Amino acid sequence: MKKTLIALAVLGAAAGVAHAQSNVTIYGVVDTGYILESGRDVRMGENINNRIGFRGSEDLGGGLKATFELEKRFDLFDGSMGNSNTAGYQANRGATGKDWDGAANLGLAGNWGRVRFGRVNELTTETIRKFDPFYQYGVGSMLLSANRSARIDNTARYDSPKWSGFSFGASYSLGQNTRNDGGYVGDGGAANPFYSSGASNDGYGINLSYDNGPFMATANWSRLADSDDSDTWNVGLAYKFGPARVSLLYENTSNEGWAGGGNSAPKAKSSWQARGLDTDLWLLGLEWDIGPGQLDASVQYMDFDPSASKAQGGYDADVYKYAIGYTYNLSKRTSAYAQVSYSDFDEQSAGKAISGLERSDMWGFQIGMTHKF
Secondary structure, three states: OHHHHHHHHHHHHHHHHHHHHEEEEEEEEEEEEEEEEOOOOOEEEOOOOOEEEEEEEEEEEOOEEEEEEEEEEEOOOOOOEOOOOOHHHHHHHHHHOOOOOOOEEEEEEEOOEEEEEEEEEOHHHHHHHHHOOOOOOOOOOOOOOOOOOOEEEEEEEEEOOOEOOEEEEEEEEOOOOOOEOOOOOOHHHOOOOOOEOOOOOOEEEEEEEEEEOOEEEEEEEEEOOOOOOOEEEEEEEEEEEOOEEEEEEEEEEEEOOEOOOOOOOOOOOOOOOOOOEEEEEEEEEEEEEEOOEEEEEEEEEEEEEOHHHHHHOOOOEEEEEEEEEEEEEOOOOEEEEEEEEEEEOOOHHHHHHHHOOOOOEEEEEEEEEEEEO
C-alpha cells in the first residue's frame, strides 16, 4: 500500500511538472467605432482589427521550446468571421477563405532565437509600423506600400535574440502563386489597386533593428512572393525624450505588376492601372503622453510615380497626408480614441488609386473604443 501511494505521488508530481512545462494563452482585441470619410457614408468599423488568438509553448528540454500561434479575425459590428475593416478584404473574402486569417504557425525557440513555419507577420510591416504614431491603424495610418503585406503564407521566418539592443530577422516564402494578404494603401481602406498580378516568384525579407534606451532604428528589404519581382525597402528612426517620442521613416517601393499590370494586361492611356509603379514615402511622427492618454500626430509626403505609363499619358502625383489623434486610457486594457486626417492627392487619378474614390483630397474622422484581453 505504501509503495502504491509513493508511486501515485511520483506520477502526480511528474504530471504537475509536465503541466508546468506547457502553457497556452488566450488573447484578443475587441474594437468598435464610427468612421466618416469624404465621399462615403458613415460606417461602423474598428481601429485595431478585432481578433481572438491562442498562443502556446512547450518546454522540450535543453533550452528548446516548441511554439504555436493561431489567430482568428472577426467583425464586431455584425458578428461575422473574418476582417472586413478594409474593402480589400471584402473583395477577396470569398477567394481567400481563410479559417485563421491572423497568424497560423508552428515553430521552435531557444537562446539562439526563434523560427516559425506557416502564416506569419511580414517582417517589413511588423517592424516599420512601430515608427508610425498610429501603428498603421485607422484613418491616421501611414500610406501603406503596395508591396507590403500584414501577413504572408507558406513562409519560414527567423528572429534573432537581442544583443546589446541589436537584432535581425529573415524570411523565405514559397512562390508559384501562393497566397498572401493583398494589403491597402491607407485612406478609406479601399481595395488595393496596386495588388500584384500574381507573376510567380519566391519571396524574401530581411530586417536589422536596434532598440536600446531612448533610441530605436530599423532597416528592411523585402520582396513578396508572386509579385513579379517587386520590392520594398525602408528605414525608420525614433528618439524618446521625456513624455514625447519623435519618429522619422522613409520607404521606397518598386512595383512591377500592380492592378492588372501583368505582362498580358493592356496599358490603357491615362489609366492609373498601368504596369510599373514607384513610390517614395516620408513620414514625420510625434507621440506625446498627455494626461491619462497619448497624443499622436504625423505628416506624410508620397511621390506617386507610375513611371512606366508616363509615355502613354500617365502622371506623377505629390501626395500629402496630415493626421492627429488622441487615445484616452480608461484602464490598462480599455481605451477610447479619436482621429482626424486630411489627404491631398494632387490628382484625382492618384486619389482613386489610394482611396478608391476619384477625389483630389479627402477628410477622415474616426471615434471608437478598444478593449484588449
